[in-house]
Ligand code: SF4
């Protein structure tokens with residue numbers, strides 16, 4: 113599982129940096145490296161692009177796992193260069209951005225958009241397979257998530273937009289309900305699709321989600 | 334008194350419905366003209382609900398005009414733009430104002446429309462919306478709370494007989510009937526042999542089927558629909574027939590074809606009626622009815 117990111121357009125990065133001359137850049141050695149959005153190469157390229165745009169880059173750092181608590185120590189080791197900067201440009205997913213923001217003591221700016229948690233289905237190809245809805249229905253859909261894979265998140269079967277097994281929004285995307293139907297048929301459980309599925313509980317996990325598994329039996333709210 | 338749509342469905346007659354597309358804006362003039370053109374000739378008039386995800390005058394507003402002018406309105410409701418609170422509130426409102434027929438749809442995806450950055454709601458799906466209506470008829474809302482004044486509707490849904498693959502569609506069709514759909518208006522059909530095969534299955538269920546008819550206006554339109562509209566299939570012989578029609582007579586040809594299809598559906602008792610989707614050609618609907626001998 114990886115947190116999937118996409119680089120924001122350079123124009124938007126530069127707009128966000130307007131008014132700042134000195135920038136510290138932090139990348140991430142885990143998901144953003146895998147996605148080729150915040151690894152060593154991308155951080156170096158960003159440094160170059162910012163310098164070309166007239167910025168002074170006070171230092172760069174690729175944090176091993178930006179969302180980890182060790183990020184704090186990592187940043188401490190680069191404190192001097194960071195303190196010399198007016199802003200920290202973070203090339204990691206939003207988890208890393210939020211972690212860095214907690215320690216940076218100065219404005220942070222995301223250089224990436226965080227898209228979804230992806231499963232690597234083939235090298236370099238990530239698919240969103242779960243949206244963490246807190247009310248999992250996979251048992252009735254043969255392990256394919258309709259909440260995520262169906263554009264409309266339908267629970268009782270396909271809409272009328274299915275076109276040769278593809279989704280109405282994009283002919284390159286499989287219709288989730290065609291996939292679910294095929295697999296349920298394969299495993300002899302079409303009865304699950306015939307059964308009515310109640311409206312979903314969209315408050316299954318309170319927003320914002322918190323859980324404390326250190327408490328006895330775990331506790332969520 | 335005017336026959337209600339439910340009475341028409343139960344009378345055993347060949348039922349005819351059509352639809353009205355509300356305006357983009359507050360100028361309702363041409364919508365009213367279309368209502369007056371059709372209201373005395375058909376058994377029910379759908380009003381589309383932000384069709385193709387294009388923002389328009391609301392379907393409930395259109396149904397009220399039909400009601401005022403003596404027609405029989407069918408309120409289309411999609412799940413795309415409202416969550417379960419808003420849907421139920423609108424159902425209460427429609428009932429209180431005399432609307433008695435509802436068509437429950439999932440709704441097209443947001444990105445196909447004209448507000449591409451909007452949030453698609455889909456809190457409920459079409460099957461769940463049908464059940465919601467049946468629940469509200471018992472005097473309860475979806476939260477299990479008592480309603481001060483219940484509702485009662487003749488509720489229907491849609492199906493796409495030419496969907497590929499068809500099996501998952503048929504499972505959903507069955508769920509819609511079980512959820513309380515009394516009538517089904519189908520996506521446009523052109524191949525009557527295919528449609529007959531669909532009807533062999535559909536006939537087993539206690540629900541009235543109205544075949545969807547869309548007027549062909551050119552052979553290019555047919556080719557376009559085959560390529561771009563999911564679940565619509567115009568056979569080659571109809572495309573050829575449209576192409577062969579001399580310029581200036583294409584619409585007349587389309588009307589002739591639609592009339593011929595409707596007549597066959599009726600004479601061979603293939604289904605219980607038709608739903609004519611005019612899509613901007615409301616003026617032609619009376620001619621289609623004439624061509625069909627209705
Ligand atoms: S239903 Fe889908 S989104 Fe929800 S927890 Fe299961 S896999 Fe994730």
Ligand code: SF4
Nearest residue numbers: 262270271279287288
């Ligand atoms: S075509 Fe399939 S995946 Fe796309 S919205 Fe409809 S049911 Fe969902």
